[in-house]
Amino acid sequence: MGPGYLTERSASVNMCSLAAYDKSPKGNDLASALKARAGELQAQSAASGSKMSRSAALEAAAHERGFRDWNAASAAGKSAPSKPAEMAIAPVWFLAEQPLPSLPPRSLGRPSKFYDSILELIRWAQQLETIATSVQRDARRKMLNLIGGRVPYVFVQDRARWDDDVYRLCDRSYDPWPGVAFTRDELAAADVLEWDDKFGGKGARGSFMVASDDALHTSEELMLRRLARVIAGIALHADLAFARQRGEVLPRGEGFRIDLKDSAQLTHANVARLLGSRDDSQHRQLRVSKDGIAYVSDIVGNNAVEGLAFRLETWVQGNGYVGLTASMDEAWVGTVQEMLRENWPKPKATLVDW
Incomplete structure (x- = not known):
């Protein structure tokens, strides 16, 4: 789970509220800061003669940071896909005085x-x-x-x-x-x-x-x-x-899906292209149908889950789980590939967390 990784354990949530939180500090530092603040709130409560439970203190600390609840804050304290440096491989068209670029050398094993x-x-x-x-x-x-x-x-x-x-x-x-x-x-x-x-x-x-x-x-x-x-x-x-894509041409008319019944399709290249088939402009969810088709869905959360074998937790927009940079993150692609391999054909749960 990482920043923007949306838990479905709250019944009704405003997913867009996650975009407003203060993103500093991050990662483990954020989690430590929130837990330390929860301790302070408990101490203040005890000093005033009342008692605050640990769970209530964690919720209060999360609210102070602008999070919806502790679950959202905890998710934001875990690791998201790393984002590679922005590509600057081509001169922009309005700088016409720049030299025209050439292709990097490629060694092709077969005609393409x-x-x-x-x-x-x-x-x-x-x-x-x-x-x-x-x-x-x-x-x-x-x-x-x-x-x-x-x-x-x-x-x-x-x-x-x-x-x-x-x-x-x-x-x-x-x-x-x-x-x-x-x-x-x-x-x-x-x-x-x-x-x-x-x-x-x-x-x-x-x-x-x-x-x-x-x-x-x-x-x-x-x-x-x-x-x-x-x-x-x-x-x-x-x-x-x-x-x-390791030189693979996109299948005509089939879209970006992986048929997990065919184990040969669950390759690193296919998972990379699957993640790259949606941009990061809205919430997305990786879903697998009962007949083994893995796809990135625009329908998220616990909506329209009939016919699914399993799904991952919702990926909140703006956090790099899908899109161009996600498809280029070797470690993240490998993580998703392993999640699919571990949960098909026998998923650990209908809603898979990690």
Whole structure:
């Protein structure tokens, strides 16, 4: 259990209240401070001629810190997933004077459509940079038509085609590029959200523009260099996903789920991608259905539990249990993998704590 780890032992709670607590001190220091304060309250109570139980003192100490109750305070005193340093692998698109980045070297054991997508994105970025810097302005539009290959057109979230929350990079025919599927966290890290907000226009709901018609028909050097950096940033973040997923392409139409009946699916890479399939913007819960399907649910707590074999305690938003950084935390991914392994097919309880 860690900060923001929500206990379900209280019947009715306001989960959002956890966001307001004073987060200093943290971890074991927080737990020690609260217990010490509880001791002080007991002593003060005894000095005044009354008696305060230990449990009441702990509750009072928790309330002083802004926690809902002692359970919430105790949860916040335990270890959460560590958060790796923020990625700064790609130059932001609005700093067009920075050199265009290149991919890190990869040793591939076998051909990969996923990696071919990444190479094609880098090719597009390099071609755009060359046209912007080495071609006369009046010839740039014509040269843009000669880049060839698939156009990195738009990121699309489409539950009718793929039952998950991620956004797949699609070409102008809305066919997905193999493997290039980002969570909203990853889109933000690659500066796609900000790019779309400024240059994407009013696209369809659930989509973020990459190479709009305006961008592909421009002769402006600055615009072309910015677009080159957006696409290079997408390639570099896709390369991180390639490494994290051990080169595996996302299954078409299956979403981010792990079938625990097939023990071969319970891999570190699959668990990492499972955690990365939801962002950290709201409360989430890892659930396993009675037929062995593990998934990260937007329904949390003791709601809609029919058909579940077991579930973990609710993960409160903003604490790093899911999302891009969680999927990159080797220790946290390993912890979740072991929890799934220990509780399937015979769960220790319907609500699993650790």
